[in-house]
Amino acid sequence: MIEPFKDIQDARALAQAIVDTVREPLLVLDGDLRVLAVSRSFYLTFRVQHQDVLGRPLYALGDGQWHIPALRSLLENIIRERTSMDAFEVEHEFPRIGRRIMLLNARAVFYADHSHTTLLLAFEDVTxxxxxxxxxxxxxxxxxxxxxxxxxxxxxxxxxxxxxxxxxxxxxxxxxxxxxxxxxxxxxxxxxxxxxxxxxxxxxxxxxESFDQIEIGPYLTRLCESLAASMIGDSRPISLQVLVNGGTAQSAKAVSLGLIVTELVINALKHAFPKDRPDGQVIVSYQIDGLDWKLVVSDNGAGKPDGIATPTRGGLGTTLVKALAQDLDATVEVVSGSGGVNVSLTHTSSTSRQRQTV
The missing domain is CATH 1.10.287 (Helix Hairpins)
Incomplete structure (x- = not known):
């Protein structure tokens, strides 16, 4: 069985030892907010002596830095209402330690006989x-x-x-x-x-809205609408259709895709229909599957009876398409026949290529 303290001095010694163990500065106040006990860390933090603190009112410490009406009201309310105080911030030019920012936390200790109240006031330096x-x-x-x-x-x-x-x-x-x-x-x-x-x-x-990611569908649709307005108008019976299954692209990639589509659509509208026909059609298709994508520009125009061809030579437009396709890590294939021309650019990610080789 644990024996009770033999006298009050033992209890005080234990209480002081507990206070000194706390790493943060700590004051023990009575009901009149006078200092009953001081932790060692308080002396070290504020660089004060025992006679400067012990037994004195809280608001008389230092140069009166704690003489704050709002703080006093809170502490008195803790004693009266048995509440607590958390993170009351004080910024002050303290003697000997300079400007510091302190957070104050307070708790009241109520005794069984209700004869008195003790207040624990802790200081946290958050400078x-x-x-x-x-x-x-x-x-x-x-x-x-x-x-x-x-x-x-x-x-x-x-x-x-x-x-x-x-x-x-x-x-x-x-x-x-x-x-x-x-x-x-x-x-x-x-x-x-x-x-x-x-x-x-x-x-x-x-x-x-974002320069980082561009939605391909609206982007190519608006681009082709501009091309159709300038090259087809109301005078030519040719339709220009855009088919996109969604997806976004970084702005640099979007610019390259837009320039490729522009070049291929202009080429189709200029050369595929030497004699305008009522069923003339140019289709721009962009299909995406994960990291893989395929861009196709096809027409049902006159074409060339040369079968399958790859544009190894050509004018400025062909050179531009090849260069942009290389930047996009895409392969170009041209299928040209009596039924029209189909130009496709295919990008296959490294992951897909690895699966294909397994």
């Missing part, structure tokens, strides 16, 4: 934590400001690019009207169409 938090907030603010500036510069650049493309397109059309060579005029018209296609790509990317 370094607050400095880090404020640095993070400032860094976040600076980052947001840089992002805002980036968006402003990006919008300005987009407007400049759009204006430059319009100027170039206008110059090409003016030049096309003034030249006497029919071949040169056709080349200038081709250049004008390519510039307008690039402008359409840039305009769609500008309208997208």
């Amino acid at each position: 370094e934590r607050r400095i880090i938090e404020r640095e993070k907030e400032e860094l976040l603010r600076q980052t947001e400001e840089l992002l805002r500036q980036k968006d402003v510069l990006l919008q300005e650049m987009e407007h400049r690019v759009a204006n430059s493309l319009q100027i170039i397109a206008s110059i090409l059309m003016i030049k096309a009207r003034t030249v006497t060579s029919e071949e040169t005029r056709l080349h200038l018209h081709d250049a004008h169409q390519r510039v307008m296609a690039v402008a359409a790509v840039q305009q769609h990317l500008h309208a997208a």
Whole structure:
């Protein structure tokens, strides 16, 4: 059987030992908020002596840093209502230790005879934590400001690019009207169409909510609508259809796909139907399966009776398609016959290639 304390001195010694064991600064206050006991860590943290603390009112300590009406009201309420206080923050220029930020936590100890109340008041130094938090907030603010500036510069650049493309397109059309060579005029018209296609790509990317991921379906649909408006209009009985099963792509990949589609669609509309036919059709298809995808541009035009061919040589358009396909790690296949031309670009991921070889 555990024997009770022989006298009150033993109890006080034990209580002081417990207080000294606590790592955080701790004060034990009576009902009048006078200091009954002080932890060793309190002396070390605030660099004070026993006579500066023990027996004195809390609000007389130091230079009066704890003489805070709100704090006093909270502590008195703890004694009166048997509640507690958590994380009461005090920032002060303390004597001998400089500016610190302290969190105060308080609990009341009520005795069985209700003769008196003891208050435990603990101090937590959160100065370094607050400095880090404020640095993070400032860094976040600076980052947001840089992002805002980036968006402003990006919008300005987009407007400049759009204006430059319009100027170039206008110059090409003016030049096309003034030249006497029919071949040169056709080349200038081709250049004008390519510039307008690039402008359409840039305009769609500008309208997208995110520059990181572009939805392929709306992107190719809007691009082909622009091409149809400029090259088909109401005068040619040709339809241009887009079939996409969903998927997104990074902006760089989307630009490459858009330029490829632009080149192939322009080529089809220019050469597939030398004599417009009522059932003329150009289909743009983009199918995605995981990391694999396939882009097909086909027409039901005149084609060439050459069977299967791979564009090893060709003009500017062919060279452009081959270069962009190489950047996309895609293989190009052209099937040309009397029923039309089918150009496909296929990208197979390394995972799919490994499965195929097993």
